[in-house]
Amino acid sequence: MELRKIYNRVSVFREERNISRKELAEKIGVNFQTIGYLERGEFNPSLDLALRISEFFELPIEVIFSSKPLTLLSKELLHQKTKKGK
Amino acid sequence: MEQEISKRKRRIGIIVNYLSLIFIIILIQAGKPYGLDTALLLTGALGALIVGLISFISVYWKTRLWRLVHTSFKELDERQIHVVYNSIRYSYGIFCILCLIIIYFNAIVEKTNIDISTAGGFLYLAHILPASIIAWTEKEVLIESGKS
Numbered sequence: 001m002e003l004r005k006i007y008n009r010v011s012v013f014r015e016e017r018n019i020s021r022k023e024l025a026e027k028i029g030v031n032f033q034t035i036g037y038l039e040r041g042e043f044n045p046s047l048d049l050a051l052r053i054s055e056f057f058e059l060p061i062e063v064i065f066s067s068k069p070l071t072l073l074s075k076e077l078l079h080q081k082t083k084k085g086k
Numbered sequence: 087m088e089q090e091i092s093k094r095k096r097r098i099g100i101i102v103n104y105l106s107l108i109f110i111i112i113l114i115q116a117g118k119p120y121g122l123d124t125a126l127l128l129t130g131a132l133g134a135l136i137v138g139l140i141s142f143i144s145v146y147w148k149t150r151l152w153r154l155v156h157t158s159f160k161e162l163d164e165r166q167i168h169v170v171y172n173s174i175r176y177s178y179g180i181f182c183i184l185c186l187i188i189i190y191f192n193a194i195v196e197k198t199n200i201d202i203s204t205a206g207g208f209l210y211l212a213h214i215l216p217a218s219i220i221a222w223t224e225k226e227v228l229i230e231s232g233k234s
Contacts, residue, residue, distance in 0.1 A: 030163035033226060042225065043165050 003044060007070045011039040013057045028052045089229045091149060096221045099145035103214070106138035107207055114203040146217045148229045155216040169220060177215035184211070 014024050014035075021039075025032035030049065037043035045053070045065075054061040110131050117127040146152040155174070159167050185208070192200065221227060 031166055033228065034163050034165040036226060037165060046164050049164060 004067050005041055006044045007041060007066045007068065008038065009064050009070055009073070010035070010053060012073060013059065013064065014039075017057075024056070027056055091144075091227055091229055093222075093225070096145055096149075096227060099141045100218050100221055103138055103141035103145060104218075106134040106141065107210060109134040110138070111203045111207050115201070142214075145221050146214065149221065149227050151217040151220050151227065155220065169224065170216065173216040173219040176219050177212075181208075181212060181215060184208075 010024075014021070019027075021035040022032040025035045028049070029052070034043065038045055050061055050065055054064055057064060113127055113130050113134070117124075154162075154166065155170055159170075162170065188200070188204070188208075191197075
């Protein structure tokens with residue numbers, strides 16, 4: 001089975017909460033270098049790790065991870081605003 | 087404070103480390119039959135040992151790669167397990183091939199014993215190969231200060 005690239009917004013949500021890679025790594029129980037690899041898309045997390053990240057950020061897993069390239073959050077928010085406005 | 091050690095520096099360190107090991111083995115092997123001066127032999131071997139030690143410390147010790155490959159899987163995260171597993175997999179293959187080359191070479195030249203320097207070299211190689219593979223291939227290797 002060919003491994004697909006998993007896209008993520010871990011760095012976005014981490015910076016939003018003003019926490020370092022080391023702090024995030026300590027909270028979810030991994031080495032901080034793993035967070036770096038994850039953010040750069042050089043490492044695909046297991047389901048357990050993906051769920052731990054999702055639980056930490058208190059966000060649905062599909063908001064953080066995707067098998068397709070993620071759109072910019074600002075564009076998504078604007079799109080939702082426009083939808084609500086209609 | 088972590089500093090990244092570049093891939094180029096790591097690879098140079100690995101090559102220097104292995105060359106110093108090979109040089110020590112050759113000195114010991116060549117010293118006996120060719121009757122090299124003992125003082126020269128010892129100086130050469132000591133020099134190579136110091137170079138080997140410095141390269142070992144810079145590539146494997148300060149980067150904690152030595153500790154990484156000798157740590158129980160229970161203490162590693164999933165990415166580290168994956169990295170160490172792959173390094174051990176390749177190490178096994180490389181080590182087996184080298185052993186077979188030495189065994190067949192000895193069989194062809196009808197040499198019945200392996201001397202202590204070669205055996206010592208293989209012992210060192212067995213311990214250092216997985217860390218070498220990680221140091222050679224990993225994108226990011228940091229020199230950490232204090233506890234990780």
